[in-house]
Amino acid sequence: MKKAFAPLLFASALAVISHLAVIYAAPGVIMDRAMSMLSNRGIALHGFTLGERTTPQTQTVVRPSPDLAYSACLFDFEQAPAGLRVKMASTENYASLSFFDASTNNFQTIRGDGSGVDVRLLPPKMAATQPNEIGSPSNTGIILIRRLAPTEADYERVAETAKGDKCSPI
Amino acid sequence: MINRIATFGIAGILGVGVGVYSALAMSGLLPGDRRIGDGIEINGWVGDLRQGSVDASPYLRARIARHGLLAMAKSEAIYFIRSRDGAGEHLTENCDYKISGGALPAGWWSITLYNSENFLPDNRDEALSFNSNQSSGDAWTAIISPTQPDDGAHWISSRNAGKFDLTLRLYMPEPDTLARPEQLIAAPNVERLTCKEQGS
Numbered sequence: 001m002k003k004a005f006a007p008l009l010f011a012s013a014l015a016v017i018s019h020l021a022v023i024y025a026a027p028g029v030i031m032d033r034a035m036s037m038l039s040n041r042g043i044a045l046h047g048f049t050l051g052e053r054t055t056p057q058t059q060t061v062v063r064p065s066p067d068l069a070y071s072a073c074l075f076d077f078e079q080a081p082a083g084l085r086v087k088m089a090s091t092e093n094y095a096s097l098s099f100f101d102a103s104t105n106n107f108q109t110i111r112g113d114g115s116g117v118d119v120r121l122l123p124p125k126m127a128a129t130q131p132n133e134i135g136s137p138s139n140t141g142i143i144l145i146r147r148l149a150p151t152e153a154d155y156e157r158v159a160e161t162a163k164g165d166k167c168s169p170i
Numbered sequence: 171m172i173n174r175i176a177t178f179g180i181a182g183i184l185g186v187g188v189g190v191y192s193a194l195a196m197s198g199l200l201p202g203d204r205r206i207g208d209g210i211e212i213n214g215w216v217g218d219l220r221q222g223s224v225d226a227s228p229y230l231r232a233r234i235a236r237h238g239l240l241a242m243a244k245s246e247a248i249y250f251i252r253s254r255d256g257a258g259e260h261l262t263e264n265c266d267y268k269i270s271g272g273a274l275p276a277g278w279w280s281i282t283l284y285n286s287e288n289f290l291p292d293n294r295d296e297a298l299s300f301n302s303n304q305s306s307g308d309a310w311t312a313i314i315s316p317t318q319p320d321d322g323a324h325w326i327s328s329r330n331a332g333k334f335d336l337t338l339r340l341y342m343p344e345p346d347t348l349a350r351p352e353q354l355i356a357a358p359n360v361e362r363l364t365c366k367e368q369g370s
Binding site: 006007008010011012013014015017018019020021022023024027028030034054055056057059061062063064065066067094096098100103104106107109111120135142144146148 | 177178180181182184185186188189190192194196208213228229231232240241242243245246277278280282284287289290291292293294298299301303337339341342
């Protein structure tokens with residue numbers, strides 16, 4: 001019995017360590033893969049890219065809504081050390097601007113409410129001091145604009161509007 | 171000495187195996203587990219208001235990353251998933267269903283069908299969801315079926331969906347809803363109508 005104690009303790013310790021490693025690493029790994037996949041599909045770093053109208057043939061991430069038009073911007077503060085200017089052009093219908101860090105957290109969402117949004121996203125080392133400044137918890141992440149576009153005609157209108165979006169280094 | 175090393179080697183492999191498997195199981199990363207969270211169940215619809223939030227546990231965060239990446243925080247949208255009909259059977263394209271409900275406490279809402287891989291089913295029916303713009307008045311009904319209903323009823327297509335589930339999105343939820351979701355969200359009913367005979 002005494003001989004079995006040490007291997008059992010060893011197995012238990014490794015079980016706990018590997019369990020925690022998987023749990024804490026999974027979101028970052030999945031987000032990293034998602035960012036690579038989006039990049040491979042033409043989503044720009046530091047620039048909004050309007051995705052095609054969401055259909056089974058164009059979907060790129062899990063559980064996309066076919067009623068929404070998505071514009072995405074990948075960010076990496078290694079290449080934008082002073083931060084980013086992020087602008088969402090106004091639309092009449094529902095729109096939101098949401099920010100996701102490298103661990104998948106939605107650290108900020110701003111609703112359009114019929115008006116445009118113009119903010120600065122700052123890297124983790126810089127403190128946000130103005131109302132229009134947002135501090136990012138991580139150096140990389142995704143900025144996503146969702147706009148209501150249940151029909152082809154709605155999507156065409158969004159495509160025009162989205163030309164006014166900005167996601168550019170300061 | 172060699173026996174001792176072998177014993178520790180086997181113990182180590184077992185330990186890592188148990189640790190990895192339990193982590194995958196508890197965070198919904200195993201195939202077949204499609205729950206977004208365990209926080210709330212309303213009429214068979216399961217959701218978790220912590221999704222997208224920094225308050226989310228590491229288990230929920232991993233689950234969201236796998237099944238609902240880029241979900242927004244609850245102030246902007248809340249999400250529920252339902253994978254079984256009113257009789258407790260898994261939703262499948264082999265059966266037709268009636269989904270019905272009333273007004274929902276949100277600025278805009280939608281119900282979308284996804285296959286077992288968390289993607290829209292591979293069809294070109296242009297009937298992937300039902301949303302609040304289509305519901306006139308408080309009571310509404312839609313048919314979930316691989317073929318379009320003849321009677322002009324609202325339709326969500328399950329063509330090529332296999333075993334599927336439904337996601338209910340409530341955008342711009344009313345503030346009271348976040349405080350008392352079980353009391354204020356009248357989550358839709360899903361009733362099985364008919365099923366195809368299974369081939370022999």
